[in-house]
Amino acid sequence: MEFDDEDIAYEFYNRYAGDVGFSIRKFWHDKSSTNVIRTKKFVCSREGFNKRNTSDACQRKRADTRVGCMAEMTIKITPTGKYAIASFSNTHNHELITPSKAHLLRSQRRMTEAQKAQIDILNDSGVRSKEGHEVMSRQAGGRQSLTFTRKDYKNYLRSKRMKSIQEGDTGAILQYLQDKQMENPSFFYAIQVDEDEMMTNIFWADARSVLDFDYFGDVICFDTTYRTNNYGRPFALFVGVNHHKQTVVFGAALLYDETTSTFEWLFETFKRAMSGKEPRTILTDQCAAIINAIGTVFPNSTHRLCVWHMYQNAAVHLSHIFQGSKTFKNDFGKCVFDFEEVDEFISAWNKMIEEYNLNDNQWLHHLFEIKEKWALVYGRQTFCADMKSTQRSESLNALLKRYLHSDFYASQTSPRMPKVHMLIQASKAYTPAIFEIFREEYDMVMGCCLYNNDHTLSTSEYKVIDSAKHGEHGFLVKFDPNEIKVSCSCKKFEFVGILCRHALKVLDHNNIKELPSEYILKRWTKYAKIGSSQANRKCANDEDARVVLARRYGSLCRSYNNILSKAAENEEAYALLERTSLELMEQVDQIMQANKSEGKSKVDRNAGGTSTTSEVIPNFTVSNENDQMPSEVPNDPSENLQDKHF
Template sequence: MKYMSKVNRSISKAQKAHADDAEYSGFSMKSTVDSMSREVGGPENLGFTNKDYMNYIHRKRMSKMEKGDAGAILQYFQKMQSENSSYFYSIQLDEDNMITNIFWADARSISDYGQFGDVVCFDMTYRTNEYGRPFAPFVGVNHHKQTTLFGAALLYDETIESFKWLFETFLSAMSGKQPLTILTDQSAAMARAIQEALPQATHRLCVWYLYQNAAKNLSYVFHGSSEFAADFGNCMYDYEFEHEWLLAWNAMLEKYSLKENKWLNALFELREKWAMVYGRHTFTADMKSTQRSESMNNVLKNYLMPEHNLLRFLEHYERVSADRRYQELTADYKMIHTTPVLAVSAHMLQHGAEVYTPEVFSLFEKEFVRIHNYSTYKVGKCGMTSEYIVSYSSEHNEHLVKYEAPAHNVECSCKKFTFIGILCAHALKVLDKKNVKRIPPQYILKRWTRQAKAVSIISYRENEVHGNPKVSTGKRYGYLCRTSGDILTVAADDEELTKYAHECLV
């Protein structure tokens, strides 16, 4: 029992580094001590007790916060920026030196925004547990149609001033590049701030959020008729021409006696921000709502504990970012080492498989396969431009497609390429009729291709361990563990090698 005596107990630097990594990864104290015990052959070989470990972790947490939230967080950001000068952060403090608003984005997020920042989702539904601050991630979609993070903020409140500061700060981090489209929930303060700070961006409202509000405000109508949900959904997502949409909207109000409904009248005034008929001219990267932000918030809940303060929130946010990037790396690897099986043998489909990522190619393939069920007939010609009506046997809608030779320019009334970036079945039907065997280059968006990030590849390797004073003890410890682990594993299989390795180590 001598190892339990206080004079024989101490936590080594290497063990502290191990403990810090476990704390950063969100492991419980018990599971960490159990793991460390197994590594050394039992708790009697650790050199410390569970109580020693708990005391160390608590002292570590307290020392981080001894300067107060502002001081500790500022120190954290300065450390991150010293390791990578491209790391961006901005903090607002009030007259009492208390934090009001925070924004941060690392180098990878800023680079990703340069590639995929054409559409941004911004959501405020999640609040940090300890302070109740609104957490606001800037989220987009990459070439694999995965959620990617462009930056994040913790706000003091949801006023116009706070939102305006945030959007202006976001632009500063992103070298002034404004998104083409920004998706948010229905907030008057946010809308005003976007109008002032992001005048070039098209502001769209989350249709999922609006539908949830409709279910609350019109619950008696939803329950009173089995057809209302379908009619309301059609007004949100369908129709290619404004006059058709207006007729359908008024018919819905008449059918369910809702002409005097205040909520629907207010919603009508915002129709250009949510009705798809008005959004077909705006690129949204196939995102109609802020559900990607909401799913990111759900992910965060798996990383964050109720007792986490602002500093630990930032540290654990890094884990979320790292996991997102690992998923992208996995998708890249799978893309390189697999070849999609084509649904049908066609030159254009083969071309699509060569240029698009697997996830985007799957969408393109679905559109291409549908062309065999469409019929087309010519309705006019003016110069080099021909007009066709494309219709589907089971659909009443007809689509007007314009085709211009010899550049193979094609435009469909459904505007799918405009708001998603992939040619629709109607346009593909006309191209097929014209014997066009490859996707015209003007209809291949780089952001959806396998080469989306090829031109601006940046090395995100960690700082070299040797000769770099900025590298922490934890990173050096991890480096030594990785390089020595394989050797020790081999040595442990043989008694003589174990003896030799032990002599080298001691």
């Protein structure tokens, strides 16, 4: 017989072996100087003899699998470039397998593409390899009927997991993470391994990320859509916005898969890295595994769906509507963003379904069932820091350049404006980016018309019609003159954290020329990072002394990092820090000696925290609980605003 190449010859001999009842393996080959195989030999898997371990340390005696079988087939290249059988032997010195069991022989075991797809589904659902193999065995009518073993099942998952990973990459990852932690002990990383001790998921967050989360982690976006790495693994980012409306990264992860168990591990690890603090709001895509994990790990957080992802999914599931109609995109967008009242939203949705004949569309039906997570009419009362999507429009590369200048620019510049007390007050408090948003609202006050609705002894209600909104629907604004409190049905303050034009109109009507302190959120001001962080105070609540010690050390590293970097740039500042550090060391030694003499523990848990409920900042006090700031603020914050984000 002749074959076009050696692989075809192997497949032929393997099929023959399966019919007869034995397994084969490749034995040896001979190549020419041009790397062409000239001769190749295939043998019975029981050819040769096992090497015996004669040492006393060998406790487990393995059965002999090789018994010197002589069965073989050798092929040799011909002048035409094909391969012909040069020798063949069918002499076996062992018992052959019956045809009904031949599929269990090593060379006969096979996984079809359909079986691989089912394994992937089971694995993505969090089913372990043992249970998954049992499921597929029952479906096939028993293990004897399945064309692969449990070991093959595990090997397939392992090969998929390690796909394209170069030799040494795992060690390089560990070395990199360890080096970063050596540079800064506050660098946090965690690695998850599977039952075979194989690396699966990796999470990391540097000291700046941890500190930024403490200041701006009230709203986070979690996104796994980035797959630019060579391994095709999901690259997950935890991001938010700082007081300059810039993207900040709280942490990152490389994941093996996107199952509920993976996300639960990731969210638990993230929470541990952030000293147990949970965000108020989380934005994600519509992944069921993410939704399940958030419900388990962050039960107190409000979960919102990313509008950008929803539009992308709509373009896929409703492509025929998008392509066939010029108005559907606009009508769909109105349902997402435009309505102030639930009844109006429901009416518009039903009208859209009828108009475009979408009553039988299951995707839209499911989307409507979870409308509270994406329709803005249900989410205006939820603080989202003005974020509606996990996709930030600016690229991280462009943002990186601006991070180096934003705080300095905010401290050294002031916008030009008319001498209006409220605008002057806001310009001193807010960062430039946030002030522009507030100023836009203030400028639109003159475009609003106010009508008295109802008055009682304690509150007044007004109807405010916004000329920019076209129509006479109007917004209901309630005002308490005694407490100087105002609220609007548009919920801009609740959603964004900045007073809307409608509320400002009512304040102006009642001769309130200064913003009440509770309507200036600290997280939007130039002073968002002033004061001790919650991460520093968290130590007092930990019971494990080693955890307390590690967190205190990390907290001090973060606190002194900026001081050290600044002092190194100036000779006088450097000398000051040198002198001060010696004095501090003497004081620390005195405290340690005093504690030893009193028999106190080296890790005094009560020393790591404080029972105070407010952060004291020069000229004003900021409440941690309410995250608000009074109108009186310091005039020169430049000393505190040299932080850089990377």
